[in-house]
Amino acid sequence: MTLLRRMGALVGRELRSYFYSPLAWVVLTLFLLVQGYSFYLYVELVNRPDAPHGAVMQQFFGGTFLYWLFVIFVSAAITMRLVAEERRSGTIEGLLTSPVSEGEVVLSKYLAAVLFYAFLWLPTLTYVGVIAGLAGGGPVSWGPVLSGYLGTLALGAALLAVGLLASVLTRSQIVAAVLSFTALSLLLLLGALELFVSNSTLRAVIAHVNLFEHMEELARGIVDSRRLVFYLSVVVFCLVAAARALEAKKWR
Amino acid sequence: MSVSSPAGSTVHIRLERLGRTYGSAVALDDVSLEVQRGEVMGLLGPNGAGKTTCLRVLTCFLPPTSGGAWIDGLDVRRDSRAIRQRLGYLPENVPLYPELRVAELLRFRGGIRGLAAAELRRETDRVVEACGLGEVRRQVVGTLSRGYRQRVGLAAALLGDPPLLVLDEPTVGLDPNQMRDVREMIRGLGGDHTVLLSSHLLPEVEAICSRAAIISRGRLVACAPVAELRGDRSAVLLTVRGPRETAEACLGDLAQVARVELLAQEGETLRLRLHGPRVSEAESRERVAGALLAAGLGLQELRQETTSLEEAFVRLTAGEEEGRA
Numbered sequence: 001m002t003l004l005r006r007m008g009a010l011v012g013r014e015l016r017s018y019f020y021s022p023l024a025w026v027v028l029t030l031f032l033l034v035q036g037y038s039f040y041l042y043v044e045l046v047n048r049p050d051a052p053h054g055a056v057m058q059q060f061f062g063g064t065f066l067y068w069l070f071v072i073f074v075s076a077a078i079t080m081r082l083v084a085e086e087r088r089s090g091t092i093e094g095l096l097t098s099p100v101s102e103g104e105v106v107l108s109k110y111l112a113a114v115l116f117y118a119f120l121w122l123p124t125l126t127y128v129g130v131i132a133g134l135a136g137g138g139p140v141s142w143g144p145v146l147s148g149y150l151g152t153l154a155l156g157a158a159l160l161a162v163g164l165l166a167s168v169l170t171r172s173q174i175v176a177a178v179l180s181f182t183a184l185s186l187l188l189l190l191g192a193l194e195l196f197v198s199n200s201t202l203r204a205v206i207a208h209v210n211l212f213e214h215m216e217e218l219a220r221g222i223v224d225s226r227r228l229v230f231y232l233s234v235v236v237f238c239l240v241a242a243a244r245a246l247e248a249k250k251w252r
Numbered sequence: 253m254s255v256s257s258p259a260g261s262t263v264h265i266r267l268e269r270l271g272r273t274y275g276s277a278v279a280l281d282d283v284s285l286e287v288q289r290g291e292v293m294g295l296l297g298p299n300g301a302g303k304t305t306c307l308r309v310l311t312c313f314l315p316p317t318s319g320g321a322w323i324d325g326l327d328v329r330r331d332s333r334a335i336r337q338r339l340g341y342l343p344e345n346v347p348l349y350p351e352l353r354v355a356e357l358l359r360f361r362g363g364i365r366g367l368a369a370a371e372l373r374r375e376t377d378r379v380v381e382a383c384g385l386g387e388v389r390r391q392v393v394g395t396l397s398r399g400y401r402q403r404v405g406l407a408a409a410l411l412g413d414p415p416l417l418v419l420d421e422p423t424v425g426l427d428p429n430q431m432r433d434v435r436e437m438i439r440g441l442g443g444d445h446t447v448l449l450s451s452h453l454l455p456e457v458e459a460i461c462s463r464a465a466i467i468s469r470g471r472l473v474a475c476a477p478v479a480e481l482r483g484d485r486s487a488v489l490l491t492v493r494g495p496r497e498t499a500e501a502c503l504g505d506l507a508q509v510a511r512v513e514l515l516a517q518e519g520e521t522l523r524l525r526l527h528g529p530r531v532s533e534a535e536s537r538e539r540v541a542g543a544l545l546a547a548g549l550g551l552q553e554l555r556q557e558t559t560s561l562e563e564a565f566v567r568l569t570a571g572e573e574e575g576r577a
Contacts, residue, residue: 005366006364009360009363009364010363012363013349013352013356016351016352017349017352021351089349090345090347091347091348092347093308093313093347094347095364096312097311097312097313097336097343098336098361098364098365099333099365099366100364101333
């Protein structure tokens with residue numbers, strides 16, 4: 001019970017700090033600008049005779065590099081301040097001398113980041129409404145839309161965990177952002193290796209961590225539990241590492 | 253090494269041969285200290301002496317590199333969580349979240365102590381009242397003056413009424429009126445609470461603390477009741493009428509007097525200072541008076557000269573200055 005109270009206070013503080021800072025509103029605005037524009041492009045695209053195969057929302061989730069770039073950018077921007085800022089300003093001292101564990105601190109910060117990330121995507125639900133409207137009462141296949149959001153959330157959950165880990169490792173927000181942006185880019189590009197590797201075992205391994213492929217499946221409505229387990233293990237690994245690193249950072 | 257803590261135990265904080273290094277730099281070296289329950293203890297030292305490091309070890313923010321520290325018999329290495337539940341801490345420079353309002357910040361700090369909603373409201377109101385924060389309750393922390401920030405930090409440390417308060421430089425940045433208020437408040441906390449505060453202001457420690465420990469270059473150089481620190485190695489001042497030789501001879505014969513110093517002479521009137529390790533004690537003073545009267549000298553004045561804590565401090569920490577020179 002007191003655990004919930006403590007974590008509630010931690011998550012609440014974190015969310016307040018998001019919305020009291022200009023960063024949140026800048027990220028939110030840019031996010032909607034880019035997503036809105038790409039959505040418009042997809043809608044235009046499917047009306048052309050040489051349109052790529054697939055529904056608009058299917059393209060919307062991971063269809064272009066815009067999606068990936070922005071998810072990575074947003075994850076780094078959301079997580080960079082989480083711990084680095086507290087270490088720089090010294091508020092970490094008040095936090096870690098309170099009766100809360102490093103694990104609780106890391107988990108709460110992570111939950112706040114995921115909530116903020118989900119909040120960013122919330123307005124894009126209107127696009128689904130637009131599609132339903134454009135379809136003129138025709139059927140919208142909800143399955144792929146839902147699994148697309150599920151995939152975006154799972155992907156974000158994993159990337160945010162990596163970003164949080166980066167934020168624990170440094171006292172500078174910029175370094176944290178660069179660190180997570182690089183790590184996330186590498187993680188993403190790892191999947192692209194699949195095209196160049198001939199060894200079949202290695203190919204299978206890479207296919208397992210190919211984020212592009214995961215997203216493509218999910219956008220088509222295929223929910224493979226192996227993919228979700230992969231994202232979950234990234235999250236668990238990063239959060240445990242972050243909590244350990246925070247404990248170890250007790251020297252200054 | 254661990255000590256069990258019987259409920260009635262009077263030792264609240266115990267440091268034993270505590271050491272802390274940062275790489276090759278030694279911040280704390282072999283510090284042993286006990287603080288009794290209900291005591292207001294001052295940690296005095298020049299800047300960089302290791303006061304903050306010492307408090308950080310006690311609040312479980314830094315692990316010790318040698319020796320150990322116990323609070324209520326709980327080990328800072330093993331029982332960090334239980335210790336943190338029992339103490340309120342005002343860190344140096346009062347780091348606060350600048351974007352939050354005062355009330356929000358206090359609710360947050362109370363919340364992470366695990367206070368339930370009703371208790372949280374009551375406690376927030378109590379500390380806001382106690383620290384005079386009523387006017388700025390709704391104000392954003394980043395816009396507060398230094399004095400108010402200091403008081404917000406103090407209020408946050410008081411949340412949940414922990415039995416031990418660790419305050420790092422609690423009156424820095426306050427104006428004289430606020431300083432007096434905060435000192436009065438801290439004095440009022442003694443008895444029910446154990447308070448350990450650090451300061452480089454001697455008058456502050458003299459005003460608030462019952463005991464003081466002086467730290468210099470990471471080492472404990474003195475630890476005693478403030479009165480004792482101040483009176484330590486004090487002298488006796490005399491005004492005597494009579495021949496100088498007689499006076500010096502009769503005083504020099506006393507075992508308690510190590511040295512007689514002539515301060516001034518006006519005709520038959522002599523002003524003298526007597527030195528000796530125990531010369532200012534009551535018994536010695538009686539002997540001095542007796543000897544002077546027996547020798548037929550006129551005793552006009554005899555008083556104990558107490559060195560101020562400041563002098564004691566300068567003397568005890570002098571090694572540091574020499575080391576730097």
